[in-house]
Amino acid sequence: MIQLGIIACGDVAFRTYIPGIQNVRDRATVAATFDPLAERAERAAAMFEGAVAYTSLEAFLAHPGLQGVLNLTPANFHTLVSQAVLDAGLHLLSEKPIASTVEEGQALARQAAKDGLIFLCAPATMATGRFQWLKSLIDKGAFGQLTVATGQMVNMGPAGWKDYTGDPRVFYSAAVGPVLDTGVYVLHGITGLLGPARRVQAFAGIALPERISTIPRIEGERISVESPDVNMIHLDFGDNRFAQILSSFAVPASNGPSTEIHGSLGSASILDSTWYDANGPADLFFRSDNEYGQAGWNRQERSPAPPVVDGEHLIGAGARHFVDCIDGTSAPIMTADHAIHILEIIHQAQESARTGKAIDLTTTF
Numbered sequence: 567m568i569q570l571g572i573i574a575c576g577d578v579a580f581r582t583y584i585p586g587i588q589n590v591r592d593r594a595t596v597a598a599t600f601d602p603l604a605e606r607a608e609r610a611a612a613m614f615e616g617a618v619a620y621t622s623l624e625a626f627l628a629h630p631g632l633q634g635v636l637n638l639t640p641a642n643f644h645t646l647v648s649q650a651v652l653d654a655g656l657h658l659l660s661e662k663p664i665a666s667t668v669e670e671g672q673a674l675a676r677q678a679a680k681d682g683l684i685f686l687c688a689p690a691t692m693a694t695g696r697f698q699w700l701k702s703l704i705d706k707g708a709f710g711q712l713t714v715a716t717g718q719m720v721n722m723g724p725a726g727w728k729d730y731t732g733d734p735r736v737f738y739s740a741a742v743g744p745v746l747d748t749g750v751y752v753l754h755g756i757t758g759l760l761g762p763a764r765r766v767q768a769f770a771g772i773a774l775p776e777r778i779s780t781i782p783r784i785e786g787e788r789i790s791v792e793s794p795d796v797n798m799i800h801l802d803f804g805d806n807r808f809a810q811i812l813s814s815f816a817v818p819a820s821n822g823p824s825t826e827i828h829g830s831l832g833s834a835s836i837l838d839s840t841w842y843d844a845n846g847p848a849d850l851f852f853r854s855d856n857e858y859g860q861a862g863w864n865r866q867e868r869s870p871a872p873p874v875v876d877g878e879h880l881i882g883a884g885a886r887h888f889v890d891c892i893d894g895t896s897a898p899i900m901t902a903d904h905a906i907h908i909l910e911i912i913h914q915a916q917e918s919a920r921t922g923k924a925i926d927l928t929t930t931f
């Protein structure tokens with residue numbers, strides 16, 4: 567039985583990671599939890615037989631038999647906490663972003679590789695059944711020569727997320743913003759399917775400089791928006807293949823798909839409403855009948871790929887994939903190199919928006 571530890575027992579831990587670990591309870595359990603708030607660490611530990619709750623990181627990392635740790639802290643703590651986990655010689659899954667800077671992410675990745683440790687980073691977009699199935703269709707040539715992808719992750723941000731139990735202010739701060747929070751999901755999906763990007767260009771700005779919280783426990787509180795809430799990102803993949811992504815906290819609602827991939831023979835389209843369903847469908851369009859479908863739209867209720875785990879949530883899929891990597895049933899998909907590449911895209915998109923120039927990317931995966 568794989569012994570996992572959870573660092574930071576906040577909203578995402580209870581909402582998706584703990585259910586994700588419970589989905590593979592035949593192979594893994596949580597042996598230790600850590601949160602500076604004892605009540606939270608204890609509440610998470612109580613969900614797993616024999617788990618110990620800690621309020622000291624050092625004591626948590628020394629828990630006997632611990633094999634892998636999930637770092638679910640707020641974004642600004644990721645580098646420091648991940649460094650401590652790797653220093654303790656433990657496998658690591660970090661929430662996104664992988665680090666505050668590309669250089670910090672690269673240093674962590676080098677250390678993990680040197681010490682033979684698994685180092686995964688959210689989001690788990692590419693570790694879902696749906697995206698692995700789409701990737702296999704692309705690899706088999708079902709869509710022909712890929713031409714362009716579009717993506718959008720749009721909403722008003724967590725100030726309007728009524729059942730959110732964390733602090734919504736963090737997400738509008740200069741350190742986070744919509745691209746790091748949710749745009750990152752489609753960036754991982756599109757690059758996971760098209761490969762590493764070579765160049766980025768963006769427009770971005772703060773369209774609505776203030777939000778009023780509608781979360782009942784802090785209703786009416788004013789939140790200042792310090793990170794661009796509209797971001798239009800263009801990617802150049804080389805060989806005349808491109809993508810455009812809209813990531814925004816200034817859009818009340820949209821009927822547009824979350825991700826579309828287009829090629830010379832067909833297209834794939836994912837509805838926003840199914841985005842977090844790890845086994846959700848993708849509508850496929852083919853220009854003529856072929857072994858993958860008929861000419862025209864092939865709409866689906868479910869992904870035709872067998873579900874990796876029934877009812878899996880995209881974020882919970884990351885916990886399952888971490889267990890798969892530790893027990894050797896899967897090679898890492900949510901690699902540190904992929905997360906570092908996405909972090910570089912996000913930072914250079916900000917720089918491009920500031921300077922008005924397209925920027926060459928230096929990282930790959």
Ligand SMILES: NC(=O)c1ccc[n+]([C@@H]2O[C@H](COP(=O)([O-])OP(=O)(O)OC[C@H]3O[C@@H](n4cnc5c(N)ncnc54)[C@H](O)[C@@H]3O)[C@@H](O)[C@H]2O)c1
Nearest residue numbers: 574575576577578579601638639640641643661731732733
């Ligand atoms: N909530 C979601 O649905 C969601 C989804 C995807 C990703 N995430 C990511 O998960 C991370 C956490 O988000 P959340 O929504 O759970 O936030 P949250 O505010 O609900 O919880 C954060 C927890 O971290 C603890 N904490 C703070 N500083 C810490 C430290 N130095 N060491 C250990 N624990 C510390 C807090 O006590 C709190 O329990 C963020 O990086 C966020 O982007 C959240």
